[in-house]
Amino acid sequence: MRTMYYSPRHMQRWAGHQRRHLEGVYIPLNVSIDDEAYVVSALVPGIKAEDIEIEVLENSITIEGEIVGREHEGMRLVLQEQPSGHFERTIHLRAKVDAEKAEAEVRDGVLTLRVPKAEEAKTRKITVKAK
Numbered sequence: 001m002r003t004m005y006y007s008p009r010h011m012q013r014w015a016g017h018q019r020r021h022l023e024g025v026y027i028p029l030n031v032s033i034d035d036e037a038y039v040v041s042a043l044v045p046g047i048k049a050e051d052i053e054i055e056v057l058e059n060s061i062t063i064e065g066e067i068v069g070r071e072h073e074g075m076r077l078v079l080q081e082q083p084s085g086h087f088e089r090t091i092h093l094r095a096k097v098d099a100e101k102a103e104a105e106v107r108d109g110v111l112t113l114r115v116p117k118a119e120e121a122k123t124r125k126i127t128v129k130a131k
Contacts, residue, residue, distance in 0.1 A: 024085055024086050024087055024088065025067050025083040025084070025085045025086065025087040026083075026087065027042050027043055027044060027063070027087050027089060028042070028043050029041060029042035029043070029063075029089060029091075030042075031091060031093075035117075035123050036116055036117060037097075037114055037115055037116040037117055038061075038093055038097060038114075038115045038117070039112065039113070039114050039115075040061060040063070040091065040111075040112070040113040040115070041110055041111065041112050041113075042063060042089070042110070042111040042113075043109060043110060043111075044065070044106060044109060044110070044111045045109035046067065046109065047065055047066075047067060047106070047109075048106075049105070049106045051065050051066060052064070052065040052104075052106065052111060053065060054102075054104055054113060056097060056099035056102050056115060057099065058096050058097075059092060059093045059094070059095060059096050059097060060090055060091065060092050060093065061090070061091045061093070061097075061113065061115065062088065062089070062090045062091075063087075063088070063089045063090075063091075063111070063113070064086075064087065064088040064089075065086075065087055066085070066086050066087070067083055067084050067085060067087065068084060069082065069084030069085075070082075095117050095118070096117070096118040096120065097115045097116065097117055097118055098115070098116045098117065098118050098119075099115070101115075101116045102114065102115040102116070
């Protein structure tokens with residue numbers, strides 16, 4: 001039987017992620033990568049573009065915002081399955097990115113963020129010369 005060891009730092013990060021997931025709104029996302037950039041897509045239905053804040057620093061991206069619950073005047077809520085409240089997701093990437101060239105848009109409830117890799121993080125091909 002194999003024993004797994006998790007460092008205290010790993011457990012702290014995991015516990016922090018679980019706490020945020022339980023306390024706030026969780027927005028699901030996907031992260032894709034190619035030779036040039038990372039693309040992050042997140043489900044943000046009903047959230048206006050101006051209500052989303054994105055921070056890019058070195059190799060991490062933070063997406064933050066607020067989902068406002070909708071109430072009908074003169075009625076009381078008896079079942080709530082739609083999320084409401086603050087959300088925040090931080091993604092740590094393997095390579096540094098170029099924050100100045102990042103682009104984001106919201107379309108049909110999906111946030112798409114394209115962040116190019118920093119020049120020093122891009123893959124380079126090296127030609128081998130015969131002598």
